[in-house]
Amino acid sequence: MGIIEWATSPLGQNVPIHIAWFLIWVALIAGMLFLVVHAIYIRYFAKEKEFVADSSPKVASQLPARIPRHSLAARLFHWIMAASMLVLLFTAFLPKVGVRFDWVTYHWIAGTVLTISIIFHIIHASFYLDFWSIWPDRADLEDAWKRFQRFMGRSSALPRKFAKYPLENKLYHGAIIVTGMSVILTGVFMMSRVRTIFFPRNPYLFSDMTWGLMYVLHGLAGVGLITLVIVHVYFAIRPEKLPITASMMVGTMSREFYLKEHDPERWVVVEASPGTPRRMADGD
């Protein structure tokens, strides 16, 4: 049983046509398994987070009660992207498990919304936010190594508190970039095979082999997103992560949570006032 389904083209070529649909269940089970394993780990094995001391009372006293974390534009992007992603996943995979409805139209419309929102995000993050805040840096890797050493029972210095985003968050964002861009790029080309308002159908754009590989990549990234979305929703509703989730709704988090988890030197917060530079809410 392969993960790709093959067929013989009219030219006698053996070409891939799409992924094997049992991968939907594999992705679903993988996501559920991850959350069960992680929940058990946190409940029974995880140690209390320890960080090297950083902020002075002076720094703390200068902070506002609510720390700005996500701008309105960033939050709107996040929820629009989330809604379109969920629509895409449900419209893609429900028909494959036997739920019948007119899914293609909803799918390409949601795909278009996702594509536009991602383009907005790239521009917004590149020119208006702190672009590098979501990318792993040297400090993240050093601290991850320290945490690993301590988890293994070896002696190691305490890690620093997180910058705006913990390493896990940054890695997740990286995985979303890979899978998201894969489905978007392949999806845009695949739209030339169905009737949309954007461009005339052109099934001859690529060879059967290229089309097949494109469908396979679209499918693999799609099922990958099932797992990633399950993981994301799981973390969003974990009690210790709720302040972060809430900040994606209201835009801010409490000073206490900020000081507990984040390093003010790595994520600098400046109180907002007219004319204050954008750095205050520099992330997305």
Add this chain to the structure above:
Amino acid sequence: MAVIRDIMPAFQLYQPTSIADAQTLLQQHGGDAWVMAGGLDSFDWLKDRIKKPKALVDLSGIEELKGVRTIADGIEIGAMTTLTEVVHHPVVKEQYGLLAQAAELVASPQIRNQGTLGGNVSQDARCWYYRAGWPCYRAGGNICYADTPVGRNREHAILHAERCVAVNPSDSAPALIALDARFVIRTPKGERVVDAEDYFLGPDIDITHMNILEPGHLLTAIRIPSAWAGAQFYFEKVRDRNVWDFPLLNVASAMRLSGDTIQNIRIAVNGAAARPLRLKAVEDSVRGKQRSAATGEIAGKLAVQGAVPLQFNAYKIPLMRNLVKRSISGVQEAAWAS
């Protein structure tokens, strides 16, 4: 590509003699089972070795599925009743002549002797790319070979095409829709009765199936209510060879008149889309109007709104417009007006 070998792939042959036994077999084998009625569609697939079921459930030995019965409100026709029997049954001829006309125009006498009403409404698409075994959308692939600039699509859809442009080839289906028939389906959860028009699926809903039957399901009968018994009927089929062919388009209408005024009407076409289409907008537009060439003209124009021709089937648009017109105003009136 399909090569006719005339030797079918090996499968387990089951010949149940009751609906209950057939249901047990279908549930036992699920998606591996192939349901065979008259065999006219099935043997094509099997001899071409395109479909290779593990189990074949032959329904021809189930007497419960055969015959035309009078019920409290109309008639019930067993799914395995042959088309010939439908054509010649006195009640069908006298009260539901629309179905008799449609069934009589199916293929050839030999095929009607073997073909069944259930099989005729449940048959698969005849698109040759699909029937040839190419990996098109309907076969689970990712392309429609007919909907390409050089695809041979003279017989294909002008309405509701969604990736796949194959059409439903049934002649009896539009007649049953016009007669407001109900399809009786046995499912593992019990009996399910659906309106004729809801039995069929377009590619937007399910691109690999033409009807709502799922593994384990069995179409057992078709009930025609008496509401349209003895109404004014019209059926016309246009095909390339008049002696024996699938429809390029067909139209069926059932009408109740009060004088010259159309009191009520049901109208359906097939060969225009992947499922037979009931033309509700047309029905609404002509209800209460005088039955005339002008009304037919309006109806014909309305019927083809939204039609999108492919490279070689633009002729279907005026054809459908005229068939709908004739189904309302009659052949003579339509001829005078055109």
